[in-house]
Each structure stands twice: as C-alpha cells, then as structure tokens.
Amino acid sequence: MKLRQDCEEIVRRAIAAVQPDAAVRRALEGKSFPAGRLVLVAAGKAAWSMARAAHDCVGERLDGGIVITKHGHAQGPIGSLLIREAGHPVPDHDTFSATEEALALTSGLTEADTVLFLLSGGGSALFEAPLVPPAELQDITRQLLSCGADIVEMNTIRKRLSAVKGGRFARHCAPAKVFSIVLSDIIGDPLDMIASGPAYPDSSTCDDARAIAAKYGLHLSPAAARCLEEETPKTLDNVDTVITGSVRELCAAAAGACRELGYEPVVLTDSLDCEAREAGAFLAAIARSHQDTGRSLAFLAGGETVVHLTGTGLGGRNQELALSAAAGIAGLADTAVFSVGSDGTDGPTDAAGGFVTGQTRDALAGQGVRIFDVLKDNDAYHALEACGGLLRTGATGTNVNDVAVLLIRR
DSSP: OHHHHHHHHHHHHHHHHTOHHHHHHHHHTTOOOOSSOEEEEEESTTHHHHHHHHHHHHGGGOOOEEEEEETTOOOSOOTTOEEEEEOSSSOOHHHHHHHHHHHHHTTTOOTTOEEEEEEOTTHHHHSOOBSSOHHHHHHHHHHHHHTTOOHHHHHHHHGGGBSSTTTHHHHHHTTSEEEEEEEOOSTTOOTTTGGGOTTSOOOOOHHHHHHHHHHTTOOOOHHHHHHHTSOOOSOOSSEEEEEEOOHHHHHHHHHHHHHHTTOEEEEEEEEEOSBHHHHHHHHHHHHHHTTTOSSOEEEEEEEOOBOOOOSOOOOOHHHHHHHHHHHHTTTOTTEEEEEEETTSOOSSSSOSEEEEETTHHHHHHTTTOOHHHHHHTTOHHHHHHHTTOEEOOOOOSOOOOEEEEEEEOO
C-alpha cells in the first residue's frame, strides 16, 4: 500500500535526521578540558549513541565512565566504558545499581576534574537514587503514569524524591566542573525538567509539588510527603550546558520527507500537549475537512501527548493517538494517520507507534473489535496488531519526542 510505504519512509528519514551523533560531535568540537580527570556519565534512551560519539571525540582523554540506557537500547561495548541497561518508564533494581556506580565514579573529584554528562529523555527513570524506599518510588511513578500527569508535572514530583535529580547530581560532582550535553525530549526545552534536571538549577517549588500531588490525589507515605517539602538547588556554579536536538528538528525532517514524496506539508505545531485521544480526533477532523483537495497534503504535529489510564490493556500514547484517529477517518479514501515515538518505543511495548487508514475501523469491526471499547481499556497495541497497524523501528538511539502525521494522497 502506497500510504504505508510513504509512512515508513517518512519515519525513517525523520529519525535519521535527529540522531545525536553529529550533535554531540558539534558540542565537543574544539572543546578543551582541564588537565585533571575526565569522567563520562551518559543517561537516557539515547545514552549509548551519545556516548559513542563522545568517545570518538575525546576517548583518549577519558578516565572512565558509565552509560545507562533502557533495556535493549545498548548496541555493544564502547571502549572501557561501563554499559548498563535499566528499567523504563518505571525505574528498577538495575536503575538503582547503575546510578550507584555513576555516583561512585564521580565521588571525590577535585576542581581540576570534569564530568562529561550526556543526558537524554528517559533519564528520569534510568538515572535514579531514591530518597524513599525503592518500592514506594516505583509505586509513585506508576501513579503519575496512570493519572494523566504531563512530563513537567511528573518530573516536579520525581526530582524531590531523588538524590540525583533537580540539580543534585551536579552538586554531588562539585567541586568538579560538569559539562552537560542535553538531547531535549520536552516541549520548549526546559533544562531543569529534561530527565528531571540532574545538572541544572530547579525552577519548580515545594508549592508546585504539593499542588500536583493534590491535583492527582497521589498516595504518599509521610516520608515521601516530607521530601516534597525539601527545596532543590536553585543555583549551580559548576555546570556548563549545551542543548542539542529537539522535536522541532524532528518535525522539520518529517515535513521535508513528506515534500520529497509529493505531499504539501503543513506543520501544525511542534508543541502538541494534550490527551492522545484528543490529538487523534483533531487530526481526523482535519482529514474530513480536506477531503475535496486535489493535491496530496500532509499535516504534522510534534510534541508529547498523555494517556489517562482507564483500563488494563497494552499500548502507548502514539498507538492510542493513531487508533483514536481511525474512528474519525473511517471511510475516507487514500487517507492515513500515523504517530511514532522517535526513540522507537511507545509505552511498555515493542512498537514505536501506530498506523491507520480509512479502512481500519471496518477491518477491526470485521474481527468483532470496537475502537471505543479498545480505547476504554487502553489496549491499542492488540487492536493495531490485529489489523497490521503497528509501527516497529527497534531502538533508534535518539529521543526527541513524537511526531504524528495525517496523509491525504491525491
């Protein structure tokens, strides 16, 4: 099918354009470090790719380091660096033990030393030293994931329960300097929120944390509640930060690919921030209003949607967005909607996202599957699998939010 082929080509080109390798090299080009020790710490879904690029640039200067990425995202050894895989989106024992190793590697440093800190999305789960019992931290994380909190709200809570978030990792490294290269996965690139800001002053307050906990009715132990009352570092004088990569680049690359495939692209936003189902319904509404076009059109929206869990099924925000759009584009000719996570994983699944056409709803109905019931149970994965609508890329080595695309082929 031409629409599916176009979808896969757009995804391939967009993700290729936001690989972190070149960006890390640019950040390190001409960079000199003091004569002391240079220790590398990389954390996040793109940690392995970022660390490999950094090793190519300054490997001969490194005095050790560690790479902490999601299970399945490491692609082999990098010199003498320790390679660790850990849990995401909920931190696990591997997360805690790998972070302990990172803290040990960066303990006792001097003013002459430097920590090369490579940070990418997913770091909130992958880089963690909890100030509450690990089981409680995992429970609070699950509560935040299920209640529909956005990433900024989640990280405002998580950084107060952590010994490494909210600028505390940079404080741990002092008096050594921290040179931080950040791959952004949050709309607007707020450095104190990306991976919960381990090496950046925190702009959020205790009042913010309390308000979020109350808004979502979080169940907190007395110890966790006390942590919300602890202020995080508001100033850090040992950090130099370079931000690289963002959802804007992802959208631009996807739009360029659409253009080369014969579509007229329109980037609706690179700041999408709403319920996944609402985003899918919105793209479907756009599809219906442009069915009389004589030109091939592509409408793109980048950002990060949220899912409010109401069921016990399997899926992710991109799969849920696509499936919700399927109801609205049912019966439309040569029309498709797809949504994909740039890191190659959508929720706790092996899919990067979902793809639907004007025929998807009827194809599912023929199997006795009603889209409304599926969405109510948050089971988009199995529905899309049943109709061949899952998009699988494997781990991509990058992480700069998501992009959703509506294609109308004429």
